[in-house]
Amino acid sequence: MNKTDLPKVTIVTPSYNQAEFLEETIKSVLNQTYPNIEYIVVDGGSTDGSVDIIKKYEDQLAWWVSEPDNGQSDAINKGFAKATGDVYNWLNSDDILYPDAVKIAVHFMQKHPESEVVYGDRIVIDGKGRIIDVFEPVSVSKRMAKFALRIPQEATFFSARIWKKVNGLNESLHFVMDSDLWYRFLEETRFFHIPVFLGAYRNHEESKSVYGLGKEKSDKAMAEIIYLRKNYSSFLSQVKLLRKWLRYFQLLQHAYERNKRTRRLLKEEVRNIIFENKP
Template identity: 40%
Template sequence: MLPAPPPGKTGWPWDRQTDPARYDEKINWPKLTIVTPSYNQAAFLEQTIRAVLLQNYPNLEYIVMDGGSNDGSLQIIEKYAPWISYYQHEKDRGQSHAINMGFSLSSGSYHAWINSDDYYLEGVFHKVITSFIKTAVDFVYGYGIDHNVLTGEDKLNRILPFTDYFIKIPGLVQPSTFWNSQIHEPIWEELHCALDYELWLRLVKGHRRLFIKQPLSVAHIHDEAKTHSPKMKAQWEADHQKIWAADAHGIVSEWKKIVFLNKIRTKLYSLFRSK
């Protein structure tokens, strides 16, 4: 029984929710911890929160880490506070720090984080946790949808299977990833943009994973989003310099070969899908 949605807001996750009856009472549903880092994203935050809570997952731990927003975010968080496991509203050292603090409080068997300008699609928690239970994998990932805030257009972000050999090629849709807490590792807090990419290099390789070839989340494409902002180009470059430094992940001698083979792989998958 969440607060009523803002006037004019309809559909998922406003006046629609995942049917609680989908969760078989005979199953001991493992605890799922979701962390939301946020800073001055009031325009999107309520949708993010509702899309977590209205999954109606029966064993949810939801942690919201707000870095001291001054745009009305706190009022939104307080509106849903009775359904949030823990929230914090104070200055932090950035997104990576906020995520690490959130997961340091986790008691869940499975982890995921969703940024405050993204949101999960309906029924995703049931789909993902059922997959974990049935397959005993360590990592579950899927497609995503990019929603252009300016034009209103949606684009399916269809990715390729995430293999160990091609792990250096960015590909995962961050809000469409979930993992067993036993393989969790802290985020490298020196990174500003490529924090999820670097995490996958450490966290995913060598672990069993399952690819759900369906969209699991929606990412809002807007001028302030790190992934799409021209202002972030220099910061992205700085992050990658740090990641591939000799004292970090090290220089990759076969970049050209990996990129070439990935282009072939991409083309083959494209041809296969078109048939």
């Protein structure tokens, strides 16, 4: 199949002073097995050598810029404003995509057009790239999302149409902007879970999950969490005992889904996608 016959996938990387990880992130996009990718890098005016890394690959980028911005959400919105793709994904400058991630995501988006959001599973790595955890989310439904909605951001792909319909990220949010976006997407479409690892999230000292959303949450992060609860959660989800029960329910749901025949068939389908046209 000709490259132009395939949906164009736009990937945006917001970047700011993460030269230590940036090149691995960029290469994980440029080395995708899917041929029709538009890659955009939006740097916030880094001073740590990130710009030199970006320039090294600028002939393979659709567009890039390095200038001060108003944070990650602003940078991502800026990048997608330049996008011409049919499918979107953003990849933070310390995370990585696995080589067949885009190919797999596009396959399922085409097969299930009623689901304009598809997401896979996540490997968690540390600053040296060592695996320290995994995250295999359960299927998303509107009913359960009122209690919890957690999917791996780097492993989530969505249509350009739905991004434009909800007007992208809320730029006033800096810690929970992805969760806020998922809730707004859920009002417009179904989500489809692909039960394979599509990418890796890097958990290190400078990542938001550590300094903002870790055990000692910052005041700003807590204010944004309260915003999410106020706007999207069920009143019952704010009852401590019920939240504890929900965690046990999700463990049971996860165990159930892992043993479903449908899940095994999906994994087999992914293997066929990966190895098609390979000698």
